Every structure is written in structure tokens, then in C-alpha cells.
Amino acid sequence: MLKQQQQKVNEEIYNLMITQQATIEENRVKEKKRIAQELHDGVLGRLFGARLNLDSLNRFSDDESVTSRFNYLAELKNIEQDIREISHDLNREKYVLINNFVAIVSNLLEEQANSFEADLTSSLDESIQWDKVSNAVKINLYRILQESLQNINKYANAQHIAVEFKKENDQIMFKITDDGIGFDVNTKKKGIGLQNMQSRVQECDGTFEIKSKKGKGTTTVVFVPIEKKLEEV
Numbered sequence: 001m002l003k004q005q006q007q008k009v010n011e012e013i014y015n016l017m018i019t020q021q022a023t024i025e026e027n028r029v030k031e032k033k034r035i036a037q038e039l040h041d042g043v044l045g046r047l048f049g050a051r052l053n054l055d056s057l058n059r060f061s062d063d064e065s066v067t068s069r070f071n072y073l074a075e076l077k078n079i080e081q082d083i084r085e086i087s088h089d090l091n092r093e094k095y096v097l098i099n100n101f102v103a104i105v106s107n108l109l110e111e112q113a114n115s116f117e118a119d120l121t122s123s124l125d126e127s128i129q130w131d132k133v134s135n136a137v138k139i140n141l142y143r144i145l146q147e148s149l150q151n152i153n154k155y156a157n158a159q160h161i162a163v164e165f166k167k168e169n170d171q172i173m174f175k176i177t178d179d180g181i182g183f184d185v186n187t188k189k190k191g192i193g194l195q196n197m198q199s200r201v202q203e204c205d206g207t208f209e210i211k212s213k214k215g216k217g218t219t220t221v222v223f224v225p226i227e228k229k230l231e232e233v
Contacts, residue, residue: 013139047083051076101130101138105145109163112149118178122163128172133226140200141165141174141224147193148176148220156180156218167226171206174222182212197222 054072102124113120130138145163152158158180166173194210197220201208206224 047076047080051080101133101142104142105165108142108146108149112153112161116153118152118158119160120163121160123165125166128165128167129226133172137172137204137224137226140204141172141222144174144197144200144220144222145176147197151193152176152178152180152218156182158217168223171223171225174224175219177217177219179217182214182216182218184214185210185212 051073054069054076060066105124109120109122149161152161156178158178160179162175162177164173164175166175198208201222201224204224206222209221210218211221212218
């Protein structure tokens, strides 16, 4: 019963995070459309007018003036094309992030990069179909990432952190590596954070491994199976 309650809470937490992310994305949509409209109606109009004016000045026939004006015209045409492409890109539906889970993870990594000095690199495999992964697995992966980052920030004194989500056959491989002070995994008492991570991986029927040595950094590797959503009857 306790496990079922915990799974229900995890589902509710994830749904709240999705709702919050949807609100953020909706505001981004409005802002990007506003910028796209300003680019198209304002900047493009002024650039087009400037190009016409320069074109009319080409009646001056000295070589230097003609060459300069043609260079300006070519540059203005390039700017027009660049801005037009930006405007179209901002209005495309494709700009929406592929999955809200990816957006949530990206926000967490962005907060980490902005709040701490350690250099952060990340890789999220685009072949992972997150819509086929259960919410329970996603919230547990998110919490493991969150807990790992907190441990690194508190204890590792790392200069670099690498985060990777990768699809391997029918599993998701999550790995986080740091170059911090490390620890002896054989002698160190497992704190509540590590115990929680192991418990979350067990809930997902996955595997959990930590590799570390003093002065050699730490690597945490998690494998969880991809769980497909049950089809509604």
C-alpha cells in the first residue's frame, strides 16, 4: 500500500510539473509570435526602404560609389533573408520542445549551470520516445538527476559535470559524471540520498551503479526499461 501511495504521489508531482511547464511554454509562444511580428512588420519594412533608397542612388556612376552601393545592397538582401528565416522559425510549431519531460530536465540543467560554477555538459538522445515512457519512470529519473546534482554541489567540489540520457535497446541509460574529489564506495556509509536513488531505480525495475575513487571523481549509471503506456479501451 505504501508503494502504491508513493507511485500515486509521484504521478501527481509529475502532472503538476507538466502543467507548470505548459504554462511556461504558452507564454513563450506569445512572446515569440510578438517578436516574429515585429521583425516582419517593422525591421523588414525599414530594411526594404533603405535598399530602395540605395538602389536609386546608383545613378552616380563613379566606380567607388557603384561598388560600395552594390555591396550595401547585397548585405541588406542577406539581412532581409536572415530575418525572414528567423521570423518563420519563430512561428513554426516545431519550435515547441518535443516532450515536456525534456523541457523539465532542460530547465533543471539550465538552473544548475546558472547557479553553480562547475561547467555542465549534457546529451539527451533524440531517439528516446518519451511519450512511451511511464510517468512513474520519468519522475524517478528526474528525482535521481536532481539528487545527484545536489550531492555533487554539496560534496564533490567538481569543475565539470556531464549528464547523458541515451537509448540502448529497450532501455534508457542515464549517466552523470563529475571530476570532483570522489569517495571510497566500499567504505562510505550510504546516506539517505543514495538510498532514495536506489529505491527509485528498484521501482522502475532498473539497475543502479556508482563508480568512484578518492581524487578521481564519481560516475552514476542507471538503466531502466522503457515502459509503454497502456492503450485505453
